[in-house]
Each structure stands twice: as structure tokens, then as C-alpha cells.
Amino acid sequence: MLAIDGSFLDFKQLDLLALRQTPVHRLDPRAKVLTTFCFIVCVVSFDRYQISAMLPFMIYPAVLMAVGDLPFGYILRKIMIVIPFALLIGLFNPVFDRQVLMQIGSLDIWGGWISCLSILIRAILTASAAIILVAITGFPSICEALEKLKMPQTFAVQLLFLYRYIFVLTDEGVRTARARQLRTFGKRGLGIRHFGSLVGHLLLRTWERAERIHMAMLARGFAGEVHSSRRPSHFGRTEVLFMAGWITLFILLRIFNAPQLLGGLFTGTMP
Amino acid sequence: MSHHIVHVKNLQHVYPDQTVALQKVSFLIHHGESVGIIGANGAGKSTLLLHLNGYLAATSGEIIIGDDTLSKETLPEIRRTVGMVFQDPEDQLFMPTVFDDVAFGPLNMGLAHEEVEARVTEALERVDALDLREKPPYHLSGGEKKRVAIATVLSMLPEILVLDEPTNGLDPHARRQLISLLQAFHHTRIVTSHDLDMILELCDRTIVLHEGLVMADGPTMEIFSNDELLKKCRLEKPFAMQSCPVCSPGKQPLPSLPPLVPPHSSKPHDHER
Amino acid sequence: MSHHIVHVKNLQHVYPDQTVALQKVSFLIHHGESVGIIGANGAGKSTLLLHLNGYLAATSGEIIIGDDTLSKETLPEIRRTVGMVFQDPEDQLFMPTVFDDVAFGPLNMGLAHEEVEARVTEALERVDALDLREKPPYHLSGGEKKRVAIATVLSMLPEILVLDEPTNGLDPHARRQLISLLQAFHHTRIVTSHDLDMILELCDRTIVLHEGLVMADGPTMEIFSNDELLKKCRLEKPFAMQSCPVCSPGKQPLPSLPPLVPPHSSKPHDHER
Amino acid sequence: MHMADALVSPAVGGAFWAAAAGTIAYCSARVRKDLDDRKVPLMGVLGAFVFAAQMINFTIPATGSSGHLGGGLLLAILLGPSAAYLTIASVLMIQALFFADGGLLALGCNIFNLGVFPAFIAYPLIYKKLVGRDPRQSRMVAASIIAAVVALQFGSLGVVLQTVLSGVSVLPFATFLLLMQPIHLGIGVVEGVVTALVVSFIYQARPEILESALQQKPLGDLPIKSLLANFLVATLLIGAVLSWFVSENPDGLEWSIAKITGTPELPESAYKEHQQLANLQEETALLPDYALPAEEGVTPSATAERMGTSLSGLLGGGITLVVCSLIGVFLKRRSAAQREEA
Numbered sequence A: 001m002l003a004i005d006g007s008f009l010d011f012k013q014l015d016l017l018a019l020r021q022t023p024v025h026r027l028d029p030r031a032k033v034l035t036t037f038c039f040i041v042c043v044v045s046f047d048r049y050q051i052s053a054m055l056p057f058m059i060y061p062a063v064l065m066a067v068g069d070l071p072f073g074y075i076l077r078k079i080m081i082v083i084p085f086a087l088l089i090g091l092f093n094p095v096f097d098r099q100v101l102m103q104i105g106s107l108d109i110w111g112g113w114i115s116c117l118s119i120l121i122r123a124i125l126t127a128s129a130a131i132i133l134v135a136i137t138g139f140p141s142i143c144e145a146l147e148k149l150k151m152p153q154t155f156a157v158q159l160l161f162l163y164r165y166i167f168v169l170t171d172e173g174v175r176t177a178r179a180r181q182l183r184t185f186g187k188r189g190l191g192i193r194h195f196g197s198l199v200g201h202l203l204l205r206t207w208e209r210a211e212r213i214h215m216a217m218l219a220r221g222f223a224g225e226v227h228s229s230r231r232p233s234h235f236g237r238t239e240v241l242f243m244a245g246w247i248t249l250f251i252l253l254r255i256f257n258a259p260q261l262l263g264g265l266f267t268g269t270m271p
Numbered sequence B, C: 001m002s003h004h005i006v007h008v009k010n011l012q013h014v015y016p017d018q019t020v021a022l023q024k025v026s027f028l029i030h031h032g033e034s035v036g037i038i039g040a041n042g043a044g045k046s047t048l049l050l051h052l053n054g055y056l057a058a059t060s061g062e063i064i065i066g067d068d069t070l071s072k073e074t075l076p077e078i079r080r081t082v083g084m085v086f087q088d089p090e091d092q093l094f095m096p097t098v099f100d101d102v103a104f105g106p107l108n109m110g111l112a113h114e115e116v117e118a119r120v121t122e123a124l125e126r127v128d129a130l131d132l133r134e135k136p137p138y139h140l141s142g143g144e145k146k147r148v149a150i151a152t153v154l155s156m157l158p159e160i161l162v163l164d165e166p167t168n169g170l171d172p173h174a175r176r177q178l179i180s181l182l183q184a185f186h187h188t189r190i191v192t193s194h195d196l197d198m199i200l201e202l203c204d205r206t207i208v209l210h211e212g213l214v215m216a217d218g219p220t221m222e223i224f225s226n227d228e229l230l231k232k233c234r235l236e237k238p239f240a241m242q243s244c245p246v247c248s249p250g251k252q253p254l255p256s257l258p259p260l261v262p263p264h265s266s267k268p269h270d271h272e273r
Numbered sequence D: 001m002h003m004a005d006a007l008v009s010p011a012v013g014g015a016f017w018a019a020a021a022g023t024i025a026y027c028s029a030r031v032r033k034d035l036d037d038r039k040v041p042l043m044g045v046l047g048a049f050v051f052a053a054q055m056i057n058f059t060i061p062a063t064g065s066s067g068h069l070g071g072g073l074l075l076a077i078l079l080g081p082s083a084a085y086l087t088i089a090s091v092l093m094i095q096a097l098f099f100a101d102g103g104l105l106a107l108g109c110n111i112f113n114l115g116v117f118p119a120f121i122a123y124p125l126i127y128k129k130l131v132g133r134d135p136r137q138s139r140m141v142a143a144s145i146i147a148a149v150v151a152l153q154f155g156s157l158g159v160v161l162q163t164v165l166s167g168v169s170v171l172p173f174a175t176f177l178l179l180m181q182p183i184h185l186g187i188g189v190v191e192g193v194v195t196a197l198v199v200s201f202i203y204q205a206r207p208e209i210l211e212s213a214l215q216q217k218p219l220g221d222l223p224i225k226s227l228l229a230n231f232l233v234a235t236l237l238i239g240a241v242l243s244w245f246v247s248e249n250p251d252g253l254e255w256s257i258a259k260i261t262g263t264p265e266l267p268e269s270a271y272k273e274h275q276q277l278a279n280l281q282e283e284t285a286l287l288p289d290y291a292l293p294a295e296e297g298v299t300p301s302a303t304a305e306r307m308g309t310s311l312s313g314l315l316g317g318g319i320t321l322v323v324c325s326l327i328g329v330f331l332k333r334r335s336a337a338q339r340e341e342a
């Protein structure tokens, strides 16, 4: 149970990070969303045996974490949570792909190991990009950006409601789970029948809350449309520079294997 | 402009499951009055309030706000006139930031952006929450949430302010702040609460509901002096009017007064350890 | 049997997001005492209570219940000893009927069915809710829910009863009932609340929390006579003491007593129409 | 089980993004047309409910392991297909952003796998048909189980197909399928039982909630069959294109460059320098090409050469990491200093 409280709080903290005021926080959210997307596409477009060429992409999360004043340990912890799934599938690679691609001393390195490591690096890169995006933008602004990029309004608005009430409802969920746990005396888990009733109660309360929210909206003149109160944000020169700079860098790094060139300088394998 | 009376005539409400929440309720509230509505759990207070801005439709009876009888046509105008603050501010603060939330009503009224800005600033200033503008509501404390919830309503410049149990869950300090805030308004105020001391401070007039009926309606002091009435309606005198337990332990509502030196204090507490 | 003391030593709690909710809290509560824990919103009251039955683990410090120090091994035994009633009864009632809910704890303790039956009946009787046995909890009123929530805990025969804001949202009558109910227990009772009048009636001893520290611990009467302390901790005197000329000399309790015939009553109210 | 960015190729991710986005647009239009302005807050709050419910675990009988509610089918039952689809999509979006669960590029795949099947197949074609207008407990349990199993089987099939098509994992199709489908059979049964329990609880407490969902008009002007047919065609097309794509050229960027320049290889740059660099890259990549043959008889000299190139790759990689971190540390110091001044 404590673990759950913990991960939920993580959620709150990520949200708090978005309230900071740094140059990257102030950028128009569209620029950040699009850049993140390009980053991810470039990273996943590497072929499955590629490792070294992906490493320079670390520069993007590193710079944003630094400029955005994000706590490194915290972001790292969040990334660690995601890695197991990718690794789970990736670990099958050494089983099925045993062609020897490389030898270190007398040790054969199978293609499977390489591609597994490649998956791991992808997971770290893409996960950190997503988490950093939220931490420097904030969820509501991401929604706003997506709406400007033509996401339907109905979807955007209900997404905002979802986000808003996650905090309230998970609190409720935690308290209910807690009340139950305190009367179970170390018996693990919950019988499935009890589960139905417990979640049913939670659903009932949720439904009633939705009715009250709707009531509050009507009381303030809601007539089916949520008007954006945002002052028009502008996509200015800074944004263009930010996007153009990063995307150019991503493409260059995608085409040229920088570490290889760099390493070549030292080992003298430059042609 | 009308003089913004609230006139409820023979209001009855039956919920779909046949619960009769209001049997026959009538009263007239004049402009600028501050009226408390009190009653036991389930007496029908919240149900009554939800009629005042047309969220619930009366089973029978009539409601007149200002010059308009409540009906489908007058609903938008009436919702603009009657500002409703719900019991749980969580339900009322549903937008991503405090600013968005306070701007929600004015935007729905179709106002221009500068006008909205101005109203939001003014409303937040009045509840002393201007510095919370950009915060998301889930990072506010209970008292702050309540104040912002009131601002969301003030920004629509309502003539009548309706509040359901505003002091619930607040600590004494936050409660005191809220009461001062409400005292400073010149709107008509209609307030329900179980906090009878708040009613005593805030409201000149009190309406007592009991099982969907108006049992009494009159000056707050008179109502709270009527022991029989209070008892019948599952109410009590406000504590401020009950005698002080320290000074008059003789005749008094407390079953047993704790001795001034309780048994345990013979041993020293070791919270200093 | 042990004498069921509750001994908290240098308790500190830091939430995962680095909020320091309790800085250093120590106290000793003896068997049969009734102790109030008061403080402003966010002072750490609920956090403290959640430690007493091991739901939250202390960041540092120690908790001794009866003869056992709270630890992983003693947890089941301690949860049996300490019965916890949460603020919102909705959180606590999750089974299809009241009976199931009250039986949930005893069944988990592995008791035989007759024994469970007996305990449920006894617990419901004590809170005067035997006739609600077969009802689903979502159809109960606020006061009823509260009483059933207490029964769910009583059925486990706890030695120590811990209640978080038990009177919140109850009408004066239900509140009075609840207080009498609690007064009749001989368990150790630990109660938090913003309802200081309830604390005054129910608790001989009061602990004042402020920003995670114990600011005072002593006889309730003494605490509530200390104006300076109360002010510092964002608290007020209980209302019953505010109006008393002896207890609050000088300062008139009610800012201004409304005249017995308020201005508006010159016109007759027409709620009888 | 979620698809992850690390396993998806840009082509597969992009194709399903397009499919998901199209469906979202369609469903949003439908919900708007409903004119039930209660629906939008309700969808949002129920989405949040799914998160809350997922924090509560139950014990799966006879296994000792624990599970939680998935929620897709439940949402469909409470909200109807279009609104449920949008809600599921937004739940997944939050998971992708906040927990990096799945990932942004794989989001399209996940919305497709976990949204389309429960909302547009399992609920209208199975659950609704089986329960009809008579939600008795036994019928409801059976219908929920079947519907949930079908939805999850399709969903996990989707994960398998997308993974295999992407070609990042080398799990053979058949093996992967044999791994995934039985697991999801179990998960489906549990999901069905749990959904049925929650629904019957609601039916007892507030029957009108379910009735209003049941009364909803069938999917109006665009009949569900044609919608499904569209899905089917789209999926087949995507599948066909992708399989060609994967077998022909595993590298999306190279492919698109080839597409743009009309040549099958990287553009033979007119500039000599560029040409040189391109060669260089080809020769010195840690593992230059996906299709690199790994026959037995690799000559010693070839091995040595490869050793050389991989060494430089490792070294260069190490240096790159150090440089990245140093830049990070430097920037952090600087911005901290600036804040101090301010």
C-alpha cells in the first residue's frame, strides 16, 4: 500500500515541477511537444543492433534537465519504473538471436545481447523524453498545445477533467484501500467478491461527484462549450530557434555516428 | 434593475426514488438580507438551495428571483444573478488553474478577454487570493480552496450569494477569516450550516427547515432562544449562547464535567522526553 | 493483559514528496484516558493518527502500544488493539450491507460465525443502529453512516479507539448523540477535531499540534484558557467559553449582537402565504 | 500489456497514431453531437476513477497473485462506445506521459489495442447482444467474461503483431503468440468477472445509471458494421504495407530518404565531403548493418578489424556520455547561479 501512496505522490511532484520558472518552462508548449516527438522518432528509427550512435541523444534529456532545473535522481527513479517491461521482451532476443556479431577476447557477443542493450537504451531515452516533457510543460499546457495542433476540443476538455480528478479520486481510493487494509490483519489481498463491492462504492461516489461537478458548471453558465481562458500564447523566435536547433541536431546525429567518429580519432581507425 | 428579491412559493420536491425532500416551503428574502437556513441532516437544505438556481426543477411551486419567475427561458439570467458556492470546493474547482476557474463563468457569459481578466483580478482580490492565480487547485489548502470557490462565483457579479455549509472542515482561524469575508459583502446572502455559531454571527434572520417544511422564520436571536423549537428540529443553541461550562457547571448541557485536575496528570507527561 | 498505554517517542514523519508533516512528537497516554488532539489545517493530526496503528511508518522515532513496540511483527496485534474511525465514513463502508461491513473485521480475525454474529449485534446495538443491519450503506444518512463506521471498529473489540474529526458534517442532534456514545466508552479514546466544543466535553486532556510539533499537552481547560497559545496555533477558544464574561473578560464574544427586531422584519415575511 | 516505444518502429508507431487520431476525431464529433453536456465531465471523472480503481488489488482465486481492474469494458458499459473510447484513450495518454508507461510513439498502438476492441467490438457486438435489456446477474457475468476475453485476445494479438512488425524484438511470431494469448485468456476472465461484479453492484444501487447507458441509441448515422469494416480494411492495409516495409528495409529514415530522393540508397551526395562521411559511417559503425552476415568462417583479420571498430565505438560512446553529463552539470551550475543573482 505504501508503495502506491509513493507512486501517486510521484505524480503530484511531477506536476509541481511544471510550476517552476525557467527558460524552457516558458517556451510555447507546442515547440516542446513537437521537439519531443521528433526526438522519439529519431531514436526509435535506429536499427536493432545500433548502440553507440544512440548515445549522443542523451544530450537532449541532459540539457533539458539542467536548464529546466529538474532533480536528476527523481527523473531517474521514474525512468527505472518503466524499464522492466521493455527489458522483459528484450531479454528474449539473446535466446533467439545467437549470431555472433562481435568478440571480446574469447567471449562471443550474440546479436541478441546487442539488440537487448539497444532496447534498454531506447527505453531510457524515450521514457526520459516523455517525463521531461511533462516536467517542463505541465499536463494542462500539453493539452492546450495538442488542441492548437488540432486535437478535438471534446477530447481535450475531458482529458483536463480526467487529470484534475485523478488527484481527488486516487486520494479517495487510497483512503478506502487503507480502511479495508486496517481490518484485514495481515491477510493479503482482497477476495474478488469484496473487490466488486468496494470498487462499486468507489464508482458510485465517482458518479455522484461527476453529477455535482456538472451542477457546479451549470451554475456558472456552462452551455456545452468550454471557452479557453488562455491568453494567446505566441510561437515566437525563441520557439523557432529551439525547435530548429534541436531537430537539426537530431537529424545530424541520426545520420552520422558521432561516437564512432570520436572514437576513431583516438584509436586511429579513421580511414 | 430589479430589487432582487428571492421569493419561494409552496415549493415541493420529490426525488425520483419518491423521497419527499421538500414538502411545502415558502419564504421571501429581500435585497441585502443575510439569511441562515438551518435544520437537521436530511431536512432538505441542500435540496432547497439547488432549486434557487434552477439545477433541480420543482415538483410543484414557484420561485421568483428579482422580476423573473424561474423557468427554462429565464434560467441563464437567473444563474447569472444567483451565485452558488457548493459544500465541497473540490467539486467547484475543476479547471487546471485558479485563474481558469475564476474565468470560467465570465467566459461563459461571452465577455471579452480584458473584461474577464479584470473581473478575475477583482474577484480574487476580494477573497484575498490574488497570489494563487496561477496555481492548480489541487495544490491549495482547504481554506484557500474555499476562498477561491467563492471567487469563482463573485467573478460573475451575482446579486445573490448562496453558500452550502461554507465552514465545514476549516480550522478556527480559516473559519474566522471566511466569516469576516462574508460579512463584508453587500449581496443578499443565503447560507446553510450546522455551524450555528457562524449563523449567529453572520445572519440577521434564520429559517428553520424540518423534514421538508419551514418550521420557523424570523430574527436569528429569537429562533435561537426558542428551546422547544430547536429541540423539535434536532437542533441546539449555538455554543456561544450555551452557558460556559467553566463558570456555570451547575445547570448545563454537559453530562459530566471533567475534574480540573484529571487523574493522569498526577504522573508527568513525558512529551518532553 | 497489558495496561494499554500509547507511548509515542520522538516521532517524525516526512512524506515521500519531502513534506515534513511531523517533526518531533512525543507523548504518553494511559489506559482509559480521553485525549483530544487539536491544531490548524495541515498541523499533522491525521498523519499522527495514521501512525498509531502502523498504517504509516515513522521516518524516525518509536511507538509503543501496550507492551509492544510497533514493528512488522507486532502489526496485526496492534491493529486489533487500535480501532480507527476515519473522517469520511464513505471511505470505511464498502460492503454491500451494514451487516457485512460490521462483520468484515471479525471475519478476517478468523472468528466462528456465531461469534461474529454476536459481535455484530452487540456493536450495532451500542451505536443504536441495529435496525440498519440489512441496509446498503449508500442509502444511509450522514449521521447513520458515522455510527455504522464506529460499529465496524467496535466489533473488533479494540482497547483503544482513535477517531479523526468524528463530528464533521453532523447536525447538532446527531453530534450530541455521538458525543454521548463516546462518553460511554471505557476505552482509551484519542480524538482529533476542529470542533473544540466537542473536545471540551469529551476530553480531559488535550495535545496541541502546530506544524508537526507538540506545542502544549495538558488538561483541556488549561489549554483553552491560554489565549496566547491558541492564537499562535491558529486556534480559538471553544465557543462555549468565548461568550463567558469570566473566561473571556474584556472582549465581547459576538462582534455585534443583532437587535432583537432586525430592520427587515418591519415587513412581515410571507412564508405563510 | 502495453506496447513500448523501445519496441516499436517509427512506421508502425506512426501508422497506429494515424488510426488512433482518426478514431478520436470521429468519436469526439459523435460525443459532441450527443448534446448531452453532462457527458464531458462524466467521462473525465470516470477516467480518473479508472486510476483510483487500479490502486486497489484483489487476490486472483487459486493463484495467490493479485490483479486489478483494467476498466475498458466497464467504461464502455457505463458510457457507450464513443465516449468510452475517448476515455480509454485519455487514460492511456496520461499513463504514457506520467509513468512513461508505453510511450508517446507507441501510444497509438496502445489506444488501438486497448480502446478499439473493448469499445467497438466487445461491448456492442458481444456484451450488449448477450445481456439485452435484462441485466440479470448470471447473464451479465457470462457476457462480461466473454466480452472481456475477446477484447483482450484481440488486444494482445495487436501487441504481438505490432512488435513483430516493428522488428526490434526478434521474438518469432508464433512463439510470441503462444506466450501472450494464454496469459491474456486468464487476464480476460478475471477482467470479465470483476467488471460483472462492479456492474451488478451499480445495478443494485443506482439502476438508472445503467439504464440510461442501455437506452442510448445504437451508433446512429454511421452504423457500427461499416465502422468495423473500415477498421478491418485499414488494419489489413497497414499490415500489408508494413510487412513489405519491414522485409524490404528495416530502417525507416533511410527508407524515407530513399523515398524522397528516389534512390534506393542514401543519396549519393554531390559533395565529396559528404560522400566521404557517408562511407566513413558505413565502415566504422559499431555494427554497420542490420543484415550483416555472421557466418561461421569469419576470417581472423575481419574479426580484428571489427574489434577495432567496436573499440572505437565503445570509446567514443563513453566519451559522448561524459560530454553529455558535463554539459548538463555545467548548465545546471550556470542556471543555479543565475537564479541566485535574481
Ligand SMILES: Nc1ncnc2c1ncn2[C@@H]1O[C@H](COP(=O)(O)OP(=O)(O)OP(=O)(O)O)[C@@H](O)[C@H]1O
Pocket (backbone or CB within 6 Å): B015, B016, B017, B019, B020, B021, B039, B040, B041, B042, B043, B044, B045, B046, B047, B048, C142, C171
Ligand atoms: N439524489 C437524491 N435522490 C434521492 N433522495 C435524495 C437525493 N438527495 C437527497 N435525497 C434525500 O432528500 C432529503 C433531503 O436531503 P438534503 O441533501 O437536501 O438534506 P440536507 O438538509 O442538505 O442535509 P445535510 O445537512 O446532511 O447536508 C434526504 O432525506 C436525502 O436522503
Ligand SMILES: Nc1ncnc2c1ncn2[C@@H]1O[C@H](COP(=O)(O)OP(=O)(O)OP(=O)(O)O)[C@@H](O)[C@H]1O
Pocket (backbone or CB within 6 Å): A009, B142, B171, C015, C016, C017, C019, C020, C021, C039, C040, C041, C042, C043, C044, C045, C046, C047, C048
Ligand atoms: N499523502 C501526503 N503526501 C504529502 N503530503 C501530505 C500527505 N498527506 C498530508 N500531507 C501534508 O502533511 C501535512 C499534515 O497533513 P495532515 O493531513 O496530517 O493535517 P491535518 O492536521 O489532519 O489537517 P486537517 O485539519 O486539514 O485534516 C500537510 O501539510 C499536508 O499537506
Ligand SMILES: [Mg+2]
Pocket (backbone or CB within 6 Å): B045, B046, B047, B164
Ligand atoms: Mg446538505
Ligand SMILES: [Mg+2]
Pocket (backbone or CB within 6 Å): C045, C046, C047, C164
Ligand atoms: Mg486531517
